Amino acid sequence: MSVLKRAHTWEISDSENESTENKPASLSVKLDQDTNSVCVADKSSISPPGGSSAERTSEVKKPGRRKRRTREELKEDREKRREEKERRKEQKLQAQQKRKEAAERINLLKPENVIKSLTIHIHAVLLQDVGCDVLLKTLDGLSWRSRIEDQGIHNSIRWTRQALQQGEEEYENGAVEEDQVLMVISQNDFHDIVTSHNKNTNKLAPTGEVKEEAESLLQHLSEYFNRASGKVVTILVTGQHQRGGSRDEDDVDSHFYHLETEELLVHLQLYWNVAVHFLYGWEEVTDHVIAVTKALSKRPYKALCGDPELGFCMEGSWSGGVRVDRDGRGLAQVWTRQIQQLNRVSVPTAIAVTTAYPSASLLLQAYEELPSEEECHRLLADLTVGGGVKERRVGPDVSGRIHRLLTSQNPHLLLD
Known part of the structure; x- marks a missing residue:
């Protein structure tokens, strides 16, 4: 019996007359005898027989599973998270500590705390x-620290305080010496200084040099400035100096003594920056010491806050000034501000005046048209001031002050 053999593969291709460039990829149809299935494959994708199995077989890769981390990697990850958490916690604690130290430092520099660290x-x-x-009883009553010493310039009062900030130059026992020094003398001692200045100052030598011929307070003051630079000395002269002699001789001596005193004051102020205050007694000296102590207690806090150069200028729109344009816009507001600068003149009162007379020149013309001075004083008295619960007038007092402000020729006249 003859066996019928069938072809395992039929190749279906396009016409051979077409060019090779335009030929599409040939297809091959394979008939599997075992499964009786037909496979259609791209002939160009069939690998040559000599190729590897990876090249002969095209497989679709399935998405792989997530790689499981080892126990060491998990432990290392936990350690990193713990270290990061501790580092953030430490930074937070350091920031809190810095804020706490800054608050304590600011609190320490407040005047009420600085004054406790001052020693007189x-x-x-x-x-x-x-x-x-x-002076001693007053300081004890205020519970301020004081110390009796035999150092520095004679008849002096000086201040030291504890070092509160880094970088401060320490004087002794961790204390900082203030630059303010008071020198308390009597009228007789001041007369000796005047006499010593006239006798011991060499007119041919440079101004400011004093001969060391006599032991005097002026000599001690000169030596003190030579060894202590940057100090601000203030002389407080207490008591009254009585001088004898006849009236005429006393008048002549007084005149020359006054000239000598003026010469000494100018010399001290210009070359040594020393101010002289004449006081009646130790009550005023005590008040002066208390005032200087309170001022020194406010220094560190003011330096920390950084006061502006013009500390008396307040912030706010009312103190910012008025801008005037080239076309004159803003002059009316300037005129209102000028009236408002007077004592006890409110904004509604100033607006009432400037509404009736929009400029200073119009008000001056109105003054010139009036025949008497009394009518000029009362020109603005009957103007109505609005803005309140009840209507009121400007009044004769404000009217008279505005008139004196605009017409007076005396620069020392008190308007109020």
Whole structure:
């Protein structure tokens, strides 16, 4: 019996007359005898027999599973998270500590706390004056620290405080010496200074040099400035100096003494920056010491806050000034501000005046047209001021002050 053999593969291709360039990829149809299935494959994709199995077989890769991390990797990840958490916590604690230290430093620099760290050093020579008891009792009553010493310039009062900030130059025992120094002398001592200045100053030498011929307070003051630079000394002269002699001789001596005193004051102010205050007694000296102590207690806090150069200028729109354009816009508001600068003149009162007379020149013309001075004073008295619960007038007082402001020729005249 003859066996019928069938072809395993039929190749279906396009016409051979077409060019090879335009031929599409040939297809091959394979008939599997076992499964009786037909497979259609692209002939160009069939690998040559000599190729590897990876090249002969095209498989679709399935998405792989997520790689499971080892126990060491998990432990290392937990350690990193724990370290990051501790680092953030440490940074937060450091920031809180810095804020706390800054708040404590600011609180320490407040005047009420700085004044507790100030020490008032009183020279022992001042204890010979009976009036010094007034100062000592007052300081004890205020619970301020004071110290009697025999250092520095004679008859002096100086201040030291604890070092509150880094970079401050320490004087002794961690204290900072203030630059303010008071020198308390009597009228007789001041007369000796005047005499010593006239006798011991060499007119041919440079101004400011004093001969060391006599032991005087002026000599001590000169030596003190030579060894202590940057100090601000203020001389407080207490008591009254009585001088004898006839009236005519006393008048002549007084005249020359006055000239000598003026010469000494100018010399001290210009070359040594020393101010002289004449006081009646130790009560005023005590008030001066208290005022200087309070001012020194406010220094650190003001330096920390950084006061502006013009500390008296307040912030706000009312103090910012008025802008005037080239066309004159804003002049009416300037005129209102000028009236408002007077004492006890409110904004409604100033607006009432400037509404009736929009410029200063119009008000001056109205003054010139009136025949008498009394009518000029009362020109604005009957103007109605609005803005309140009840209507009121400008009044004769404000009217008279505005008239004096615009017409007076005396620069020292008090308007109020």
